[in-house]
Amino acid sequence: MVHITIDGKEIQVPEGTTVLRAAEQADIHIPTLCDHPALTPFGGCRLCLVDVKGARTLQTSCTLPATDNMVVTTDNERIREARKFVLTLLFSERNHFCPYCQVSGGDCELQNAAYEQDMTHWPLQPNWNKYDLDASHEYFILEQDRCILCRRCVRACGELIGNFTLGVEERGADSSIVADLGVPLGESTCISCGACVQVCPTGALIDKKSAYLGHEVQLDKTESICIGCSLGCGIDIYSRDNRLVRIEGNWDASVNHGVLCKVGRYLPHEAENWDRIYTPMVRKDGKLKAATWEDAINAVADQLKQSSRTAAMASTRLPAESLYLFKQLFGDKLQADTVTSIEEGANTKLAAQLAADLGSPFEGSLSELEKADCVLVLGADLVEDHEVASFFIKRNVPHGTRVISAGCAENAIADIADVVLKPSGDNYDNLIQALSAALADKPVTALAKAAGVDEAAVKEAARILAAANFPAIVYGEALLKNASLNTLKALVELGHLSGAIGEQRNALVSVKGKANSMAAAQYGLEQAMEISDEQAVFIALGDDCPSQKLIKRLENVPFIAVQASYSSQLTAHANVVLPVTDWTEQEGSYLNLDGRLQTAVQPIAAPEGVLTNAAVLEKLAAALGYHLDAAGWKDELLKRVPVAIITE
Amino acid sequence: MAKPKVATDWMAGCAGCHMSLLDMDERIIQVAELVDIRATPITDLKRADASGVDVGILEGAVNNTANEEQAHWMRDHCKILVAFGDCAVFGGVPAMRNFFTVDETLRRAYIEAPSNDASGMIPSDPELCVQTRVRAIHEVVPVDVFLPGCPPDADAIFYVLVELANGRMPQLKDNNLLHWH
Numbered sequence: 112m113v114h115i116t117i118d119g120k121e122i123q124v125p126e127g128t129t130v131l132r133a134a135e136q137a138d139i140h141i142p143t144l145c146d147h148p149a150l151t152p153f154g155g156c157r158l159c160l161v162d163v164k165g166a167r168t169l170q171t172s173c174t175l176p177a178t179d180n181m182v183v184t185t186d187n188e189r190i191r192e193a194r195k196f197v198l199t200l201l202f203s204e205r206n207h208f209c210p211y212c213q214v215s216g217g218d219c220e221l222q223n224a225a226y227e228q229d230m231t232h233w234p235l236q237p238n239w240n241k242y243d244l245d246a247s248h249e250y251f252i253l254e255q256d257r258c259i260l261c262r263r264c265v266r267a268c269g270e271l272i273g274n275f276t277l278g279v280e281e282r283g284a285d286s287s288i289v290a291d292l293g294v295p296l297g298e299s300t301c302i303s304c305g306a307c308v309q310v311c312p313t314g315a316l317i318d319k320k321s322a323y324l325g326h327e328v329q330l331d332k333t334e335s336i337c338i339g340c341s342l343g344c345g346i347d348i349y350s351r352d353n354r355l356v357r358i359e360g361n362w363d364a365s366v367n368h369g370v371l372c373k374v375g376r377y378l379p380h381e382a383e384n385w386d387r388i389y390t391p392m393v394r395k396d397g398k399l400k401a402a403t404w405e406d407a408i409n410a411v412a413d414q415l416k417q418s419s420r421t422a423a424m425a426s427t428r429l430p431a432e433s434l435y436l437f438k439q440l441f442g443d444k445l446q447a448d449t450v451t452s453i454e455e456g457a458n459t460k461l462a463a464q465l466a467a468d469l470g471s472p473f474e475g476s477l478s479e480l481e482k483a484d485c486v487l488v489l490g491a492d493l494v495e496d497h498e499v500a501s502f503f504i505k506r507n508v509p510h511g512t513r514v515i516s517a518g519c520a521e522n523a524i525a526d527i528a529d530v531v532l533k534p535s536g537d538n539y540d541n542l543i544q545a546l547s548a549a550l551a552d553k554p555v556t557a558l559a560k561a562a563g564v565d566e567a568a569v570k571e572a573a574r575i576l577a578a579a580n581f582p583a584i585v586y587g588e589a590l591l592k593n594a595s596l597n598t599l600k601a602l603v604e605l606g607h608l609s610g611a612i613g614e615q616r617n618a619l620v621s622v623k624g625k626a627n628s629m630a631a632a633q634y635g636l637e638q639a640m641e642i643s644d645e646q647a648v649f650i651a652l653g654d655d656c657p658s659q660k661l662i663k664r665l666e667n668v669p670f671i672a673v674q675a676s677y678s679s680q681l682t683a684h685a686n687v688v689l690p691v692t693d694w695t696e697q698e699g700s701y702l703n704l705d706g707r708l709q710t711a712v713q714p715i716a717a718p719e720g721v722l723t724n725a726a727v728l729e730k731l732a733a734a735l736g737y738h739l740d741a742a743g744w745k746d747e748l749l750k751r752v753p754v755a756i757i758t759e
Numbered sequence: 760m761a762k763p764k765v766a767t768d769w770m771a772g773c774a775g776c777h778m779s780l781l782d783m784d785e786r787i788i789q790v791a792e793l794v795d796i797r798a799t800p801i802t803d804l805k806r807a808d809a810s811g812v813d814v815g816i817l818e819g820a821v822n823n824t825a826n827e828e829q830a831h832w833m834r835d836h837c838k839i840l841v842a843f844g845d846c847a848v849f850g851g852v853p854a855m856r857n858f859f860t861v862d863e864t865l866r867r868a869y870i871e872a873p874s875n876d877a878s879g880m881i882p883s884d885p886e887l888c889v890q891t892r893v894r895a896i897h898e899v900v901p902v903d904v905f906l907p908g909c910p911p912d913a914d915a916i917f918y919v920l921v922e923l924a925n926g927r928m929p930q931l932k933d934n935n936l937l938h939w940h
Contacts (some may be wrong), residue, residue: 144847206858208852208855208938209845209849209909209940210851210940211852212940214938215940216938216940222939222940225939226933226937227933229930229931229932229933229937231848231906231907231931231937232842232848232849232895232897232907233849234897236849236850236894236895236898239854239857239858241858294776322765488809663802694849716810
């Protein structure tokens with residue numbers, strides 16, 4: 112600990128703490144622009160200047176480590192003059208036209224900083240140089256005129272995402288933020304995660320969708336989670352007048368610490384282009400016609416009562432509470448022939464079986480992936496499906512994290528991998544055994560040959576794994592496709608051999624499927640659906656998008672009832688359609704891939720006449736003469752041995 | 760003590776700042792009781808006092824030789840000069856034409872604009888003022904009070920006028936009065 116005095120306050124901070132962070136701990140405000148808590152200090156804007164006793168010049172508190180007996184003043188005439196001068200230079204370097212800037216009036220950190228210094232004007236006028244505006248990107252605009260070159264965007268792109276698309280070209284006043292080697296953003300390697308927009312302190316990077324829809328104080332902010340995939344990233348949903356305006360990453364969220372991917376930040380806006388269902392519909396004379404809730408529910412209930420063979424499927428995007436009601440109604444009460452999720456257990460069934468056999472969870476925590484110095488990715492496409500997990504890997508590569516990619520070869524993870532292994536026939540059994548053999552110094556040749564991979568590559572992968580202090584293993588759908596229980600057993604064995612699973616840590620993680628993939632597994636919704644002579648099929652689709660495969664399989668079923676938020680080929684084909692809320696219009700619990708039980712909070716009121724997924728299931732149960740118990744969802748969720756420890 | 764005399768004028772602006780002045784509603788009566796409102800674009804008195812005023816208020820940027828004259832005249836005939844609104848303080852929207860040469864802007868306005876026919880020509884009467892680069896007032900003459908905003912809020916205008924009327928220099932601070940937009 113070091114002892115530092117700031118504005119007369121005596122503070123103890125750990126060694127290495129900057130003066131800025133030390134001041135924050137003592138509730139002393141120092142104005143900043145280039146500083147961001149999630150990014151490494153940069154010292155570029157010079158606004159955080161402080162007076163250090165004994166120092167000849169003012170010092171940037173964001174980069175200055177506190178040392179013992181340091182005496183710091185954060186506010187005096189000299190500092191105020193310097194800050195005003197710094198701001199004057201920032202304003203006069205580019206062309207700042209506050210009156211029509213999207214962030215002016217509260218959301219601009221540069222303007223706010225000037226107000227804080229009581230600046231009524233800036234004494235130096237700009238040179239009126241022309242700067243570029245890049246609107247080529249689908250989701251945001253880069254306006255160089257408003258840029259103060261704080262490089263928050265550059266640091267976020269590299270340090271948080273590991274994408275390194277943004278950089279700076281030229282020097283001095285000509286410095287400019289560029290994508291790649293100077294290509295338009297829309298044609299660059301940008302992956303549209305939007306982290307740069309979220310950290311930009313000015314209007315230099317603004318979101319196309321939410322621009323001019325209101326300042327932060329005019330918007331309602333709801334802390335929730337993303338249900339775009341099984342990661343369950345923390346998000347802040349900004350809405351106004353019951354409409355979604357913008358989604359930002361929640362810096363305090365334990366899963367993602369503020370970063371989001373395109374799916375989480377931008378794709379929810381796509382729903383505006385989809386055809387929303389507002390009224391229940393029943394097929395009459397070959398055509399779907401609007402009906403009352405009573406008629407529609409009765410039509411489903413009648414059919415379910417007389418159907419000899421019934422199947423029911425629920426989307427794994429539904430909240431746990433709804434999945435529980437679904438299981439009760441179709442499993443316990445109706446005892447339908449098939450009661451399953453839309454994933455049909457593909458991503459979870461084997462693992463759940465192994466956990467049951469072992470009698471304890473065998474998968475670890477995502478936070479181990481963030482800390483890993485070597486990651487083995489087995490049959491999981493972390494770029495396509497669970498992109499934020501790929502950021503955890505990509506951003507650590509410059510710090511020495513090694514990557515071994517097995518299967519799913521053509522993606523950004525394979526691009527940065529030290530070793531790429533492509534098992535033949537998408538069968539991972541031999542590959543896993545070959546890796547284990549190599550780690551145990553046993554013969555590898557035959558196993559490598561059987562796996563269809565290069566022996567030397569396997570040995571190199573094993574060498575990298577063995578050299579790692581904190582190895583992690585991520586596996587996914589492609590591995591599970593042709594796997595057996597023995598595959599997973601071998602994988603756990605590999606985990607132990609490599610050190611990914613140890614006494615202190617467990618860094619074996621499977622990515623699973625959609626947001627509530629693991630909850631569906633806990634409820635046992637994992638049956639494979641064999642369509643034979645099904646008379647009736649009920650699909651609790653929610654706001655999910657049905658796959659072409661599913662639509663095709665249901666082609667010849669005589670009666671299909673769907674509860675859905677949006678029109679699709681499936682609803683067009685259905686006999687009864689029941690309109691339900693989308694993810695922003697309902698509250699519910701989600702169990703993410705490493706067992707974190709989180710709550711999705713409702714920011715938007717549902718349209719008139721549209722019910723929640725849970726309410727529809729309860730209505731249907733009532734029509735069938737059953738009463739569902741909604742309260743037991745959590746007990747039931749915790750009943751089965753989970754693949755990863757469930758935490759709240 | 761006689762009421763302080765106030766005169767206003769506008770240059771390269773949109774009159775929006777003067778509209779905002781009127782936006783102070785019934786408080787304008789209070790202002791009229793405190794100060795002697797002389798020549799302004801919104802009063803009947805159009806000719807300024809040759810003897811000068813206590814407070815001169817200028818809206819708009821300086822974008823031609825006529826504005827330069829106005830700015831200099833006001834500076835010479837007032838004790839305290841107020842730069843009124845973003846154009847006066849920063850150059851504002853008119854200053855966006857500084858990205859082009861004066862020639863380019865004149866050609867665009869009088870010849871190339873879609874509303875012009877083939878007879879379009881750049882006015883060149885020697886009696887006309889000459890266009891210049893657009894400048895904030897403080898680039899042309901010293902300014903005592905900066906009242907930013909596009910337009911400044913009526914509250915901010917009222918505050919500045921009351922302070923000046925009472926012989927104090929207004930201190931626009933971040934207390935809901937200081938806005939540039």
